[in-house]
Amino acid sequence: MSGADSREIERVAIVGVSTYWGRELAEVLAHDERIGSIIGIDTRPPDSLPEGVEFIEADIRNPVITRLLPDLAPDVVVHCGIIWYPEEGRPSRALHDINVIGTLNLLAACEKVENLSAVVVRGSAAIYGTAPARPVFFTEEMARDLPLVTRFQRDIGELEGYFENFTRRRPGVTCCMLRFQAEVGPDLDSPLVRYLSLPVVPVQLGFDPLLQILHPVDATGALAAAVVNPVDGPVNVAPDGSMSLSRLLRLAGKIAIPLPPIVSGALFKRLGGLLDGADMYRDGELLMRFGRGCDNTRIRKEVGYRFAFNTEGAARDFASGRPGPARFVHPPRPGAGVRVVP
Amino acid sequence: MTAGDSGRSGGIGSEVVWANEVLDVWERALRRVTGEYTEDEWGFDEEFAEAVFPSFDFLFSKWWRVEVEGVRNVPGHGRVLIVANHAGTIFPFDAIMIGTAIQKLHPLPRWTRALVLNWVWQLPFVSWFMRRVGGIPANPANLERLLQQDEPVMVFPEGVKGFGKPFSERYRTQRFGRGGFVEVAIRNRTPIVPVAVVGSEEIYPKLGESELLARLTGAPYFPLTPTFPFLGPAGLVPLPSRWRIEFLEPVDLSAYPPEAADDPSLVFDLSEEIRERIQQGIYHGLVERGPAFI
Numbered sequence A: 001m002s003g004a005d006s007r008e009i010e011r012v013a014i015v016g017v018s019t020y021w022g023r024e025l026a027e028v029l030a031h032d033e034r035i036g037s038i039i040g041i042d043t044r045p046p047d048s049l050p051e052g053v054e055f056i057e058a059d060i061r062n063p064v065i066t067r068l069l070p071d072l073a074p075d076v077v078v079h080c081g082i083i084w085y086p087e088e089g090r091p092s093r094a095l096h097d098i099n100v101i102g103t104l105n106l107l108a109a110c111e112k113v114e115n116l117s118a119v120v121v122r123g124s125a126a127i128y129g130t131a132p133a134r135p136v137f138f139t140e141e142m143a144r145d146l147p148l149v150t151r152f153q154r155d156i157g158e159l160e161g162y163f164e165n166f167t168r169r170r171p172g173v174t175c176c177m178l179r180f181q182a183e184v185g186p187d188l189d190s191p192l193v194r195y196l197s198l199p200v201v202p203v204q205l206g207f208d209p210l211l212q213i214l215h216p217v218d219a220t221g222a223l224a225a226a227v228v229n230p231v232d233g234p235v236n237v238a239p240d241g242s243m244s245l246s247r248l249l250r251l252a253g254k255i256a257i258p259l260p261p262i263v264s265g266a267l268f269k270r271l272g273g274l275l276d277g278a279d280m281y282r283d284g285e286l287l288m289r290f291g292r293g294c295d296n297t298r299i300r301k302e303v304g305y306r307f308a309f310n311t312e313g314a315a316r317d318f319a320s321g322r323p324g325p326a327r328f329v330h331p332p333r334p335g336a337g338v339r340v341v342p
Numbered sequence B: 001m002t003a004g005d006s007g008r009s010g011g012i013g014s015e016v017v018w019a020n021e022v023l024d025v026w027e028r029a030l031r032r033v034t035g036e037y038t039e040d041e042w043g044f045d046e047e048f049a050e051a052v053f054p055s056f057d058f059l060f061s062k063w064w065r066v067e068v069e070g071v072r073n074v075p076g077h078g079r080v081l082i083v084a085n086h087a088g089t090i091f092p093f094d095a096i097m098i099g100t101a102i103q104k105l106h107p108l109p110r111w112t113r114a115l116v117l118n119w120v121w122q123l124p125f126v127s128w129f130m131r132r133v134g135g136i137p138a139n140p141a142n143l144e145r146l147l148q149q150d151e152p153v154m155v156f157p158e159g160v161k162g163f164g165k166p167f168s169e170r171y172r173t174q175r176f177g178r179g180g181f182v183e184v185a186i187r188n189r190t191p192i193v194p195v196a197v198v199g200s201e202e203i204y205p206k207l208g209e210s211e212l213l214a215r216l217t218g219a220p221y222f223p224l225t226p227t228f229p230f231l232g233p234a235g236l237v238p239l240p241s242r243w244r245i246e247f248l249e250p251v252d253l254s255a256y257p258p259e260a261a262d263d264p265s266l267v268f269d270l271s272e273e274i275r276e277r278i279q280q281g282i283y284h285g286l287v288e289r290g291p292a293f294i
Helices: A020-030 A065-072 A092-111 A151-169 A191-196 A216-228 A245-251 A261-274 A278-290 A297-301 A311-320 B002-033 B046-063 B093-105 B118-122 B126-132 B140-148 B180-187 B211-217 B232-236 B258-262 B264-289
Strands: A009-015 A035-042 A053-057 A076-079 A118-124 A174-180 A200-204 A233-237 A255-259 B067-069 B080-084 B113-116 B135-137 B152-155 B192-198 B244-247
Touching (some): A020 A216, A065 A092, A076 A216, A092 A118, A092 A151, A118 A151, A118 A216, A151 A174, A191 A278, A200 A261, A216 A233, A245 A255, A245 A311, A261 A278, B080 B093, B080 B264, B093 B244, B118 B126, B118 B135, B135 B140, B140 B152, B180 B192, B180 B258, B244 B264
Parallel strands (some): A009 A076, A035 A053, A076 A118, B067 B244, B080 B152, B080 B192, B113 B135, B113 B152
Antiparallel strands (some): B192 B244
16 A cells, blocks of 8 residues: 555544644644645644644543544544653553553554555554663564563553554555654653753663664654555664663763662662653663664665664754754655755 | 983973873873764774773783684675684683784784673673674674674674583584574675684683572573682683684685575584584694693
8 A cells, every 4th residue: 555655645633643742743744735634633632733633532542432533534544642651641550541452442443444544553662672682673573572571561562462453354454553762852851851861860880771862853754754655564763873871971961870780770760750750660771771773674665764863863962952953844754855964 | 412412302202292192092081971982883882992902912912822824714895704613611702812813913904793692691791891892692683684784793603502611521512503693694695704713711611610609690600610719800810821713714605595594404514514614623723732821
C-alpha cells in the first residue's frame, strides 16, 4: 500500500491528539496539502489545535470507540496515545490500561472501519529491552530477543503482540509500528530531559552508556513521514550515530557525579519520583547503565525520511539550551533537502 | 664563550618546547572536559586509545618483547576478519597485543576492533575501558555491521573455553564455537587472517579455580594463579613471558556465494581448517620462540 509522494489521504484520525506528540503531528499535517481533513481524538481537549482539526472527546479504553471510529470513516488512523511517562490526570498505575487495553480497543475499532488503508502507531524501542551484551544496533526483527524486564517494556511487548494479530487479520491495511528512541531537546518536558537538565547529574559509577539522541524535530518529522508513506511492519525511529552519556553531559556543561550501585539504585528511584517519572525510573536506570542503539535503515530507505539531526547535532542543540531551533511547522518531508548539523 | 652561547640558546629552546607541551596538554584537557572530541557510533574514542597506547607499547616492546611475523598479511584497507587463539585467564592482553602489532608495525596502520566476551559488558570500569579502546559485545549482528563498515575486526572463536583453560592445557586450541564467524565472513565476502599467538598462556598461569568466588562475583570462573588472588592487586601484574605473534596467510572466501553461509558442513569444515592452521602456527611459534621467560 505504500505509495508515491503524490498519495492523497482524505481523512486522518489522530488518537491521543492532546499528548505533546499528537499535537505536534496535528500541527504538521494541518499544513500538508496532501491531507484532506484531520480528526483528533482524546479524553480531554488539547490546549490548542491548529485550524481545521476537528476534536472529538472519547476514551480509547472505552468500547464506545468501536462504534465511534467506523462512523468517522478515516483512511488512516495514527495512534499517538501510547504514553511513556505519567502526566497530570494520568498516573503511572493507569499507564498499563491506557497503553495496552487502550491499544487493544482501538485496534478492535479499526477492524470495523471499512475503507481503512493504514494504521500508524507511535510505539517505543523499549521492545528491544536493555542489557549489557547485545547487538549495539537493533534491527527491526530483533524485537523480544532480550528479556523484557520493566513494566513499560512488557506493556510495549504486549501491545505489539496485539498489533501483530491485527496485521494478520487485516492484510489489506498497511500496519506500521514505529519504535521511537528517547527524544531529547531543550524545549521538551519529560523526566529524561529533566534528569539531563539537573545542575549536577548523578550517574552510575563505572558505566557510561551509549545513547542515541532523537531530536524532537525528527521525532515529529518521522511520524508525519510515516503517516504520508506508511510501510508494513515495525520501523525504528533513531538518528545516525551515538554518543556516550559522559560526553553529552560535558557538552551541556553539566557536572556528573558517579555513584556506586548501592546508592544509585535507591537514588534513581527517589529521583524518578522527584522528576515525575514514577515507575519509569527503572527504565531510565537501565538505559543510563547500558544504553541502547537502533538501526535506522528502514525509516531512511523505505519510509524515505531524512533526519535533520544526527545524534551529535541533537546533543549540541540540547546543550545550547536554546528553546528549540525555530519552533517548526514544516518538518523535512521525505525527499526534502537535508540539513545535517555536524 | 661559544660553548656557553649554544648552551644558553639550547636552554631557551627546550623551555619553549616545554612550554608548548604544557599548553598542548592544557588545551587537550580543556577540550576533553567540554566534550569537544569524537566518538564513533560504537563508542570508540580514538583520542583515548592514542593516550593509552604508550602503555600498550611498553607491554609490547619491553615487557613481553613481542616478535611479529607476517603483519603484511593483514590488508591495509577494507574489511578483514582476524581470527586468533585465545588465552590470558584474567585479561585479554592477546587482543590488545594483536591490535598494537598492527598499529605499530603495519605499513598502513589501523585501529582494530575486537569482539569481547559477553560477560565483560556487565562489569563497571572494564566495560567502560574496553569500549573506548575498540571492544564491542560479541554478537553476530555487531560483527556483520562492522564488516559492512569495512573495519578490521578480531574474533576469538574459542571464547571463554580458550580464555579460561588451565595451564596444563596451554596451546591446545579448543572447539571454535559453532563457526558463526565463518558464516558472517562468507555472507560479507570478508577475507580471514588466522593468527597464532604464543606467550599469552604464560602471563597468568591458571593452576586452579574457586567455585565459591566465581559464584560470589557472577564470573564464569574465578582463576587461581601463583600470584592471584594471593598477592592482592599486585597479583594482577602479568608475568613477563616472551611472545610471538604470527599472522598467517589470509583465507580467501570470495569464491563462495553468500548462500554458502547456510551450508553447515561447509562452515564447519572451514572453521576446522582455520583452527588447524592456527594450531600448526602455534606449534611452529613455540619452537621459534624457545624458552618462555628468558
